[in-house]
Amino acid sequence: MNSKISRRQVLKGTGALVIGFNIFGSASEVFAQLGPGPDRAGDLQATSLDSWIAIGRDGGVTVFSSKVDLGTGVETALGQIVADELDVPFNRVKMVTGDTTKAVDQGITAGSRTIELAGPQLRHAAAAARQELLKLASEKLSAPVSQLTVTDGVVSVMGNGKRVSYAALLGGKKFNVTIPATGNGWGLKLAPDVAVKDPKDYKIVGKKQDRVDLPPKFTAQFTYVQDVRVPGMLHGRVVRPPTVVSKPASIDEESIKDIPGIVKVVREDSFVGVVAETEWAAIQAAKALKVTWTTPETKMPANAEAVYDYLKNTKAFAQRPGMAPRGDVDAGLAKASKTYEQTYRWPFQMHGMLAPSAAIADVQGNKATVWAPSQGIFDTRTRVAKLLGVPEDNVVVLYREASGCYGRLGTDDAAEDAVVMSRAVGKPVRVQWMRGDEHGWEPKGPAQLLTVRAAFDSSGKVTTWDFLDHSFPWTEANGIPLVTSRQVGLKGQGQGQPNGTGGGGETYQFDNQRIVAAAIPWVQPDPTPLRTSPLRAPGDLARMFASESFMDELAASQNADPVQFRLRYASNNNRATDALTAVARLANWQARPAPAPVSAGSVAAGRGVAVSARSNTVVAVTAEVEVDKTSGEVTVKRVCVAHDCGLIINPDGLKNQIEGNVIQGTSRAIMEEVKFDSSGIKNLDWASYPILRYEKIPQIEIQLIDRPEMPALGGGEPSIGPVPAAIANAIFDATGARLREAPFTPERVLRAMREGVTTTQRA
Amino acid sequence: MARISLRVNNRAKVVNTDPTTPLLYVLRNDLELHGPRFGCGLGQCGACTVILEGNAVRSCSVPVSAAENRSITTLEGLGTLEHPHPLQAAFIEEQAAQCAYCMNGMIMTAKVLLDKNPHPSDDQIKQALNGNLCRCGSHLRVIRAVKRAASVKA
Numbered sequence: 034m035n036s037k038i039s040r041r042q043v044l045k046g047t048g049a050l051v052i053g054f055n056i057f058g059s060a061s062e063v064f065a066q067l068g069p070g071p072d073r074a075g076d077l078q079a080t081s082l083d084s085w086i087a088i089g090r091d092g093g094v095t096v097f098s099s100k101v102d103l104g105t106g107v108e109t110a111l112g113q114i115v116a117d118e119l120d121v122p123f124n125r126v127k128m129v130t131g132d133t134t135k136a137v138d139q140g141i142t143a144g145s146r147t148i149e150l151a152g153p154q155l156r157h158a159a160a161a162a163r164q165e166l167l168k169l170a171s172e173k174l175s176a177p178v179s180q181l182t183v184t185d186g187v188v189s190v191m192g193n194g195k196r197v198s199y200a201a202l203l204g205g206k207k208f209n210v211t212i213p214a215t216g217n218g219w220g221l222k223l224a225p226d227v228a229v230k231d232p233k234d235y236k237i238v239g240k241k242q243d244r245v246d247l248p249p250k251f252t253a254q255f256t257y258v259q260d261v262r263v264p265g266m267l268h269g270r271v272v273r274p275p276t277v278v279s280k281p282a283s284i285d286e287e288s289i290k291d292i293p294g295i296v297k298v299v300r301e302d303s304f305v306g307v308v309a310e311t312e313w314a315a316i317q318a319a320k321a322l323k324v325t326w327t328t329p330e331t332k333m334p335a336n337a338e339a340v341y342d343y344l345k346n347t348k349a350f351a352q353r354p355g356m357a358p359r360g361d362v363d364a365g366l367a368k369a370s371k372t373y374e375q376t377y378r379w380p381f382q383m384h385g386m387l388a389p390s391a392a393i394a395d396v397q398g399n400k401a402t403v404w405a406p407s408q409g410i411f412d413t414r415t416r417v418a419k420l421l422g423v424p425e426d427n428v429v430v431l432y433r434e435a436s437g438c439y440g441r442l443g444t445d446d447a448a449e450d451a452v453v454m455s456r457a458v459g460k461p462v463r464v465q466w467m468r469g470d471e472h473g474w475e476p477k478g479p480a481q482l483l484t485v486r487a488a489f490d491s492s493g494k495v496t497t498w499d500f501l502d503h504s505f506p507w508t509e510a511n512g513i514p515l516v517t518s519r520q521v522g523l524k525g526q527g528q529g530q531p532n533g534t535g536g537g538g539e540t541y542q543f544d545n546q547r548i549v550a551a552a553i554p555w556v557q558p559d560p561t562p563l564r565t566s567p568l569r570a571p572g573d574l575a576r577m578f579a580s581e582s583f584m585d586e587l588a589a590s591q592n593a594d595p596v597q598f599r600l601r602y603a604s605n606n607n608r609a610t611d612a613l614t615a616v617a618r619l620a621n622w623q624a625r626p627a628p629a630p631v632s633a634g635s636v637a638a639g640r641g642v643a644v645s646a647r648s649n650t651v652v653a654v655t656a657e658v659e660v661d662k663t664s665g666e667v668t669v670k671r672v673c674v675a676h677d678c679g680l681i682i683n684p685d686g687l688k689n690q691i692e693g694n695v696i697q698g699t700s701r702a703i704m705e706e707v708k709f710d711s712s713g714i715k716n717l718d719w720a721s722y723p724i725l726r727y728e729k730i731p732q733i734e735i736q737l738i739d740r741p742e743m744p745a746l747g748g749g750e751p752s753i754g755p756v757p758a759a760i761a762n763a764i765f766d767a768t769g770a771r772l773r774e775a776p777f778t779p780e781r782v783l784r785a786m787r788e789g790v791t792t793t794q795r796a
Numbered sequence: 797m798a799r800i801s802l803r804v805n806n807r808a809k810v811v812n813t814d815p816t817t818p819l820l821y822v823l824r825n826d827l828e829l830h831g832p833r834f835g836c837g838l839g840q841c842g843a844c845t846v847i848l849e850g851n852a853v854r855s856c857s858v859p860v861s862a863a864e865n866r867s868i869t870t871l872e873g874l875g876t877l878e879h880p881h882p883l884q885a886a887f888i889e890e891q892a893a894q895c896a897y898c899m900n901g902m903i904m905t906a907k908v909l910l911d912k913n914p915h916p917s918d919d920q921i922k923q924a925l926n927g928n929l930c931r932c933g934s935h936l937r938v939i940r941a942v943k944r945a946a947s948v949k950a
Binding site for chain 1: 923
């Protein structure tokens with residue numbers, strides 16, 4: 034590839050003028066530059082084709098979507114889908130994303146569901162546009178639609194060479210076409226009856242496509258939310274209390290009087306922040322400001338043990354099945370010839386965004402504009418409107434990308450901080466959390482306690498599977514006010530949202546099978562820094578760690594090879610069987626029971642496997658580890674992945690996601706745990722919350738299983754799920770020690786080795 | 797406040813600022829550069845890396861006064877969209893990022909590595925980049941990109 038990219042070429046993409054706002058400018062600039070192009074005022078109905086697609090005067094295609102790119106490349110993949118359906122070159126399609134004034138709400142960008150759900154929405158919109166363009170061409174060229182073909186945005190009549198371009202047909206004008214639309218958000222169905230391309234005719238989907246955002250990112254031409262600068266903008270920093278209901282008993286403004294450029298100490302109910310003319314002044318002031326807080330009525334749990342005890346002993350407020358139950362689990366356990374039971378623990382973990390939360394707000398009277406990296410721009414608009422007590426139409430939310438968020442920016446805290454401080458000073462305010470704010474107050478992935486029981490009959494067959502996940506919910510979910518809203522007096526409501534259900538052993542079929550995710554009420558009446566929210570593949574890592582470790586324990590109890598043992602119970606699941614078989618081949622897996630024969634030397638090596646599914650994407654993983662017998666340190670050397678997410682849109686983008694999932698999953702498996710005591714979070718920087726570094730990055734090999742006959746499914750999360758289980762199983766293979774609590778730190782590995790915790794016979 | 801002269805990307809710049817201000821905020825707010833990025837303010841993550849007199853430094857932890865009259869290179873100073881530096885071209889070629897927020901630090905640190913050691917081994921690349929955090933997990937692609945750039949420059 035020639036990587037010399039001229040700016041002119043980039044601009045030429047849609048005819049010099051229509052460009053993606055989140056690369057070069059705002060969406061309003063796009064339309065200013067469009068000149069006499071389509072006027073979209075009043076078009077924001079799902080049933081208006083003009084809400085979705087515009088054809089520029091030169092034939093360039095602009096697509097309007099509320100979906101946002103969280104750094105995963107989804108903007109590129111959605112562009113591929115539209116280009117493919119319209120038969121235009123990929124670089125003629127520009128996505129305008131994440132602007133509440135320009136897009137119909139397609140729901141939050143989350144859950145690895147964007148390709149699966151928004152992909153067909155945009156493909157059907159594109160197909161409706163293509164149909165309309167062909168109708169116009171048919172009139173213009175006096176030929177029936179059945180004799181028309183499209184290449185690179187030019188419609189030709191088969192046989193006689195007559196042709197007309199999309200630009201000539203419609204360039205700069207509206208479609209003025211109504212399309213059927215039902216449902217909303219994730220459930221929105223557009224033009225369901227329009228004919229779409231047969232997958233065998235895809236030309237752009239399924240091929241490697243370089244991402245549109247990376248060249249500007251590598252050359253500092255990209256505008257992250259952190260880079261947004263608004264005229265007259267001031268800088269804000271938050272001063273957080275011990276818990277959200279602690280109030281500032283006193284604020285000593287004298288403590289910052291020597292810092293030049295302070296504009297205002299903002300105090301509103303229990304919210305405290307500092308606004309200054311310069312960022313450095315705001316940083317210094319937030320650090321130096323002396324605030325005495327009232328003693329919090331709510332304390333954090335004393336330690337992790339207290340949390341696990343609470344999870345074990347507290348009645349659930351919701352029980353959700355991971356699958357429809359089979360047979361009679363209680364009877365199966367009662368009449369078994371042998372039963373096993375184990376408990377697994379998963380700690381609170383951090384999203385750990387590399388860029389701490391940031392947003393800019395400009396509140397003027399009863400109107401507000403917010404630049405934020407929210408996963409759900411319409412959700413943020415709702416929250417901000419509620420916080421300000423104004424109609425939603427008075428609030429504009431403009432998405433600007435932050436660093437990868439892994440679920441964190443479904444809870445867009447900084448936007449609210451900026452809104453409160455901007456309202457207080459009457460000027461635009463940019464808020465940037467410091468690292469300690471982020472580690473301290475980011476909502477964590479919830480802790481989980483998991484119990485699994487199984488029964489064998491006398492022939493050694495597993496007849497019964499009983500899986501129970503005790504998890505905290507997400508305290509920070511849709512409809513529940515965030516930190517700042519609560520600090521200024523908005524009340525929380527409801528118990529929060531359960532932490533997902535999948536990964537408890539649905540891959541397999543047993544005669545009696547029950548998989549339940551129990552949501553345990555939050556441990557405290559008021560939010561503390563130990564608040565929770567979805568963290569990439571929410572709940573799955575823990576559930577898959579438990580279910581796939583337990584499968585391994587059962588296999589070991591039967592002296593069975595872990596892959597063969599799994600295949601036995603996945604025989605009705607073709608995709609899981611294919612993925613397991615593929616990953617075993619990729620890893621050159623030789624069948625034998627675990628653990629491996631005891632090795633001489635100071636390092637023990639082993640391999641482990643795990644398979645599971647999330648949102649119908651099936652992933653099988655093997656991990657090869659080395660364990661230092663003296664220190665207990667685990668090094669993951671190689672991870673192989675077989676990945677089946679149905680139809681593949683952009684193979685390289687997908688591989689990129691899988692590599693990231695493996696690395697983040699390895700980090701979470703062996704290193705990551707939020708430490709706390711009753712006074713607060715103890716890991717407030719990267720030194721105390723270490724993540725995987727170059728020195729420990731495993732080699733990764735990936736086999737993509739493409740299924741063009743299937744819908745395209747998600748790839749942003751599924752492959753992180755089975756990684757910790759595969760690593761735990763590899764540690765068992767290497768050492769005979771079974772890790773039932775994450776992360777697999779040297780101390781835990783040594784303890785397990787010392788205690789000789791091996792198989793389920795000890796249960 | 798003090799007037800401080802800097803040489804940024806081969807251009808003379810004068811800023812009027814509190815001399816204790818970390819260089820990062822001067823580059824981002826006074827000089828409106830997007831390359832160096834705030835990640836931790838503690839010198840722990842590397843997102844703010846710039847090249848100061850040939851060495852990769854954490855601009856969040858260097859007061860601007862310490863950079864007075866010295867030569868600073870930021871990501872903007874390597875190459876442009878039209879004419880990317882071989883490292884930037886290699887990162888594009890390898891699609892070596894997801895969110896790319898950390899990539900300023902990766903590219904700037906790799907630049908200093910390649911300036912000092914044009915043909916690093918994999919282990920040398922890992923060692924040089926080990927202090928730079930990436931949460932998305934693009935490490936393997938970054939290593940490939942640095943190797944590609946080294947081979948192109950050769």
